[in-house]
Amino acid sequence: MDEKIKGLSVATQLGARVPTGLIIVPEAYCAFVEEGALPKGLGAALASHLSDIERRIGQKIGVFESDKPPLLFSLRCGDKNGVVRLPEFMVNIGLAQAEGQVKPSDAFTGILQEEYTMQARRFQGSLLAGAAARNTLHNPFGSAVDELLYYIERIYAHFQEMEQAGQHHFNRWLIVQQMVYANWNAQSCSGRAYTRNPRTGQADDFGKYLMQRSGAYLNLTPLEQKKDLRELRDDIPEAYDQLKAFFAELESYYRTPRYVEFVVEDRRLYILQNTRGSYAAR
CATH class of the missing domain: 3.30.470.20 (ATP-grasp fold, B domain)
Structure with a gap:
């Protein structure tokens, strides 16, 4: 298993707080290569897992409440395995669902949007040429699942380009995790x-x-x-x-x-x- 995932598993076993989430196994990427598209059922599986997280946490994705941070997600690749160039991570996935809910003057919402925009640029810049040009018309996202599928597809396209270039020694695991906020207040x-x-x-x-x-x-x-x-x-x-x-x-x-x-x-x-x-x- 991916070293990063194993490390989080051990941290959880030791009683540390680890943001809840889910793992997308390498078999999903293999299906993408075979079918030429994201595997059927991936969207439904993601929707089911995210709904389960909503129930356990007691919050809806992208819904802002005055006394607690919103439920959003990050998407990360596994270990880099040396000098292999993997895509940058994405943050604040699900933020698009919050549009129209909060006032533009909401300072915390503005910070989240700024971080999302910055990281989206870094993500785009980290992709190989074919993956960067793939499916660029993505706004607006209908849901956090749509958003995750968009970024997963581009990561998989990047993986495929790497393999076609003769690079095979890298992990195909993906990690979806609940966001935690280092900018929530002065004690963060x-x-x-x-x-x-x-x-x-x-x-x-x-x-x-x-x-x-x-x-x-x-x-x-x-x-x-x-x-x-x-x-x-x-x-x-x-x-x-x-x-x-x-x-x-x-x-x-x-x-x-x-x-x-x-x-x-x-x-x-x-x-x-x-x-x-x-x-x-x-």
């Missing part, structure tokens, strides 16, 4: 960290985070504007304690240091990634 952030210092091997705080900014901005923000992980103890002490406790659980389970990506939404820690890190220390 996104970050990346190692369970210990990768240079010395000491159990020191080693990572960076951004207050009230989503993970999409972590790569775009200059290093000097990111905060050191140790500062999280003062900014959001509850989340810092949750993260350090999770680090201890991880190292006890794996018997080796790990790399973690996380979001804090209103003081609650969510784990987005748990993978092997690169360590100089021995």
